[in-house]
Amino acid sequence: AQKVTQAQTEISVVEKEDVTLDCVYETRDTTYYLFWYKQPPSGELVFLIRRNSFDEQNEISGRYSWNFQKSTSSFNFTITASQVVDSAVYFCARMGYSGGGADGLTFGKGTHLIIQP
Amino acid sequence: DTGVSQNPRHKITKRGQNVTFRCDPISEHNRLYWYRQTLGQGPEFLTYFQNEAQLEKSRLLSDRFSAERPKGSFSTLEIQRTEQGDSAMYLCASSFSETSGNEQYFGPGTRLTVT
Numbered sequence: 001a002q003k004v005t006q007a008q009t010e011i012s013v014v015e016k017e018d019v020t021l022d023c024v025y026e027t028r029d030t031t032y033y034l035f036w037y038k039q040p041p042s043g044e045l046v047f048l049i050r051r052n053s054f055d056e057q058n059e060i061s062g063r064y065s066w067n068f069q070k071s072t073s074s075f076n077f078t079i080t081a082s083q084v085v086d087s088a089v090y091f092c093a094r095m096g097y098s099g100g101g102a103d104g105l106t107f108g109k110g111t112h113l114i115i116q117p
Numbered sequence: 118d119t120g121v122s123q124n125p126r127h128k129i130t131k132r133g134q135n136v137t138f139r140c141d142p143i144s145e146h147n148r149l150y151w152y153r154q155t156l157g158q159g160p161e162f163l164t165y166f167q168n169e170a171q172l173e174k175s176r177l178l179s180d181r182f183s184a185e186r187p188k189g190s191f192s193t194l195e196i197q198r199t200e201q202g203d204s205a206m207y208l209c210a211s212s213f214s215e216t217s218g219n220e221q222y223f224g225p226g227t228r229l230t231v232t
Contacts, residue, residue: 005198031178033219036222043225043226044226045160045208046223047220047221047222091159093159095219103162103173104152104176105160106162107152107159107160107223108159109159110158110159112121
């Protein structure tokens with residue numbers, strides 16, 4: 001199986017600190033997509049970002065930024081000036097293309113981010 | 118656009134009973150996915166449909182699990198002869214196949230407890 005590894009099980013920081021969530025993936029596909037989802041205490045997964053394997057440009061959206069490095073098979077997520085509302089479990093996921101069609105997402109185990117006031 | 122909906126939100130059943138969950142995708146989405154999430158883990162992909170065709174079902178956990186999407190709109194996931202190990206959150210997601218990368222939008226899930 002082509003795994004997604006999120007080595008940080010839990011991270012706790014004080015509000016306004018910057019925090020980076022790590023994601024390392026395995027893939028044998030030439031074309032693949034990487035995703036980040038947020039799962040707040042309410043439980044519903046919220047889509048944050050999608051990246052395709054041909055686009056290594058970093059992306060910034062407000063306080064969120066993503067660093068995609070194919071050379072190290074990593075897709076890390078940074079929150080700057082963290083806020084209590086950022087507290088959630090964050091999942092990294094990949095999707096490859098097999099047999100000509102898209103497949104389901106393969107998720108990491110998630111990182112539980114705790115932002116303390 | 119009301120998002121992906123799932124019913125019921127919670128289901129408690131006794132071991133050996135059959136259960137069925139329903140998922141209504143976002144209306145213009147033609148792909149529908151089912152996942153299972155256990156405590157402390159990421160969602161685990163089970164199966165998916167494009168319109169009414171089930172394009173991947175080898176990941177269904179056992180032959181007790183089956184899914185349908187008869188008219189290409191809503192879908193049902195059935196678990197027969199439930200076991201305690203089936204207790205989990207069952208998630209549905211939908212996407213539009215013409216969107217590159219197929220970002221999936223998830224519903225709130227159905228939490229199954231098998232006693």
